[in-house]
Amino acid sequence: xxxxxxxxxxxxxxxxxxxxxxxxxxxxxxxxxxxxxxxxxxxxxxxxxxxxxxxxxxxxxxxxxxxxxxxxxxxxxxxxxxxxxxxxxxxxxxxxxxxxxxxxxxxxxxxxxxxxxxxxxxxxxxxxxxxxxxxxxx
Numbered sequence: 001x002x003x004x005x006x007x008x009x010x011x012x013x014x015x016x017x018x019x020x021x022x023x024x025x026x027x028x029x030x031x032x033x034x035x036x037x038x039x040x041x042x043x044x045x046x047x048x049x050x051x052x053x054x055x056x057x058x059x060x061x062x063x064x065x066x067x068x069x070x071x072x073x074x075x076x077x078x079x080x081x082x083x084x085x086x087x088x089x090x091x092x093x094x095x096x097x098x099x100x101x102x103x104x105x106x107x108x109x110x111x112x113x114x115x116x117x118x119x120x121x122x123x124x125x126x127x128x129x130x131x132x133x134x135x136x137x138x
Contacts, residue, residue, distance in 0.1 A: 001071065002105035004064060004098055006089035011081070012071030013064075013101060015109030022066045027059050037063065037099055052095065060095065061086045063102050071105075 002013045020030070028036050035042045036059045039051025050056050061083035068086070069079040090098055 002101050002108055003071070004068065004101040006068075006081075006086065011064075011068040012075055013067040013105035014070040014074050015067055015106045016070070019066050019070050019109070023063065026062050026066065037102070052092070057087060058083070060099060060102075064098060067102055067105050 004011050004013060023033065024030060027033065032042060034040075035045075036050075036056065039048050039053065039056040041047035041050060064086045065081045065083055068081045072079045072081070
């Protein structure tokens with residue numbers, strides 16, 4: 001699971017349909033998200049003048065808050081992130097890494113299935129596929 005470290009605290013990031021809905025309600029339509037998250041002008045992708053501007057930073061804070069609180073909730077921890085806490089926890093040089101962590105979490109969320117927690121020890125991938133096929137047929 002993707003995560004981000006804010007002031008030494010590891011925050012898991014989770015993206016499901018619920019977070020997808022929140023992103024659209026609080027930030028922008030999904031089709032515009034890539035432009036806003038990378039500070040680009042939708043009409044001119046080479047124009048990055050919005051990077052680190054107020055609109056860009058607000059969007060980053062909201063996305064980290066949404067994904068971070070979802071990850072904390074799934075982990076059974078207190079969902080205490082706020083936009084202000086997120087921005088206060090980031091140094092300007094960490095901004096790109098924070099955005100990349102969110103992109104990673106969203107990519108994981110777009111996978112075709114939700115994975116269980118990793119198992120301890122070695123995993124036999126072939127055996128797992130056989131078991132999945134048996135469950136589907138059974």
